[in-house]
Amino acid sequence: MLAAMPPTPTTPPEPGEAPIRDRGDACPGALRLHAAADGLLARLRLPAGRLTSRQVSVLADAAERMGDGCLSVTSRGNAELRGLRDGCGAGLAALLADAGLLPSPTHERVRNIVASPAAGLDGLGHADVQLWARALDAALCAEPRAAALSGRFLFALDDGRGDVAGLGGDVTLIAAPDGAMLLTAGTETFRLPAAPPAPGRAGAAPAGETGTAAGTGAVPAVSAALVCALAFLDTAEAAGNGAWRPRELPAGQRPDWAGALARAGIGAEPVPSFSPPPAPLPPAPGPLGDRALHVLAPLGRLTAGRLRALAEGADEVRLTPWRGVVVVGPSADRLPALAAHGLVTDPADPRTGVTACTGTPGCAKSLADVRADAARAPGGPLPVHYSGCERRCGHPHGARIEVTALDPDTYLLDGVPVPRTALAEAVAAARTKPMES
Template identity: 40%
Template sequence: MTRTSPDSCPGVLRLHQAADGPLARVRVPGGRLEAQQLQALAEAAHELGDGNIELTSRANVQLRRVRDATELTARLETAGLLPSHTHERVRNIVASPLAGRVGSRADVHQLVPALDAGLLAAPRLADLPGRVLFTLDDGRGDVSGLGGDIGVHAVDADEFAVLLAGLDTGIRVSATDAVDVMLAAAHGFLDLSSGQWRLHEIENGVERLTDLLGLAARADLLKIAAIQDIPIGWLTQDNGLVSLGAGVRLGSLPARTAEFIAAVERPVFLTPWRSLVLADLEEWPAEQVVRVLAPMGLIFDANSPWLLVSACAGQPGCAKSLTDVRADVGAAVDSGRIQPDSATFNSDAPHSELVLPQPDPTSSDTPSAPVFEAGEVTVGERQHWSGCARRCGRPRGAVTDVVATPDGYRVD
């Protein structure tokens, strides 16, 4: 597959002209934000944007309705969130949020700075498409199933499976070599690409890139599945401290709430499920954080119906959307029409039960499918609401699609 247009992923230096105004996407390698960085984002969202920080499915952040792009650039540079003007859009690195703290085989967060530095140090890698995704999984399988282009998955503390296009290649490398192999794979992607945005779009891309790496497969293949395993609530770390997993309604974090989180002065890890983890707390401060932030809308209850839903931008943010999807989702949750099934949140369930074929986002609406008014939609499992048939932002794995049509919503 050869693209006919260049990758148009937004960044900070190249904004996306959304229907509601300019949108900036800020890369956050590994999802880690220091307190002062979160504070800088909160101030920028309040003073330069629409007052919210949007969390993305790659553990990055977005600011909408940006009024002064030059000022935003300066602020992010000062905060250390824009270390390069040439490579800013290629720093798409997702890591297991709880790695090194709660029940992981390896602390993959230790690899993030080296991988990021390696990307920034290679001028050629600035040519990577902004869609290319690097994944670092600590062995629990939470991010390997995201379908990254280039990834490693911990088999034990010092051995990693090499993943390409979300598939195990059978290649195993040490922790010491993991970053070098991922960077070599990034160069190999450019060698093979003729305009493609993702590795799976290159004909025989996995096999050809494996050959370029020159590393032999020597292990049975891991089964990689897309799972929904949002870390929510009180999470006791291996060292006795506490992490707090917090859901964010539809991934939109108000700037004022972000300021309160930053005031705790602990590292924050964004997750690919549009939630966050506040790490390294003593027990008493952790209790106070929950008392303050839960009334502000952060979700610490793993059975909250808000954790079942995701949505595209909808109106007024997207000109292609047929309705205000997020308002309709909120009404469905508030009215009790979305009820969580406890099995959805059972992280001990076999991951294979959560694997479903992904729909074709370009497929046309089915004329015979029943259509419902927004107030009639009732779904009891994980679901994604879309303002049109493109289904933007749809998460991987088992998801019921609630898709807007000119006549109402269709439930697939």
């Protein structure tokens, strides 16, 4: 999350104990705006990061007319509008609803679904999980009880390439080569049998085919994911500690995932030795197959001009958990035009892998203008994240260099205070060191 939210009051747990959430989740949404130092903030849930070209244009207009002129991409592939003026809530909601970006006012904050952004585009992976994401979104919005999920509860749908399975999903589905699925809920993993293909179809949609949910494994995937989410809600209600995610449940109070799947008629075989793959390094920018491109948004920010450039000639765009954008439709000859708008299109660009929280002046809790310092970050193979305080909002998963402000002129790097004047040199050295995920 890029936004610096005030912590929801929580009773501090004893070592090894689960937290007690004294109030509901205050995570912002499209209808629940957050008052930040730079104005109001809206967070838009975009399942699988997917936007049509028209929706991209609508968000560009909204950013210019109502906000600071930019769209921020979050570490879950969602989007934020910042610097929104007072009194804009009703107008923003109407604009989003008209563009199809607000399908359910009651469920808009729980539509947290990341999916392999390149699924169906480059010939890799075992299923088009982008279709799974659309079906899961519809099922979530249609289930009244799902509205009780926290705005932090995360579904991850991996097409088998291992790009989003390590992003800390609360319910994760991984496509297997034989058409089966691995489902991880909390700390338990199950193998779900392959679904029979729909009549007239041989299996998953070919790369680039729009298709429907039928024949792609979407139906059993969606059913299993939703069953597990509702099982978590049952256990969280019984536990009484206000848990937002399975990891926050008290010891000894874990959902009966296997029982819930069995009662729903979903065959599930436990996989006791499964370990989720570690979060990989962010994918490099450049061509993606023969009809898509992957570019990065510098520090996760897309100006209105950049948004319009991305929408031009695109069938759709997909925001990614790495503050990037997959543009479906254009070929590689479009890269120079996108680079001219300031987007990162070259893996050698020093801005690759550099992220930052909002920092000052946008966040009142930040101790430094981290975006200004991150913009001067030297290149290197490891990602680096700049944080304005110890909360480290918006940090990526996996191996990374953490740079945390201690005051406006001092940062903490690898546990060592570093003066701001020496920060670039220290980061350059740190980004080239071997590092465990």
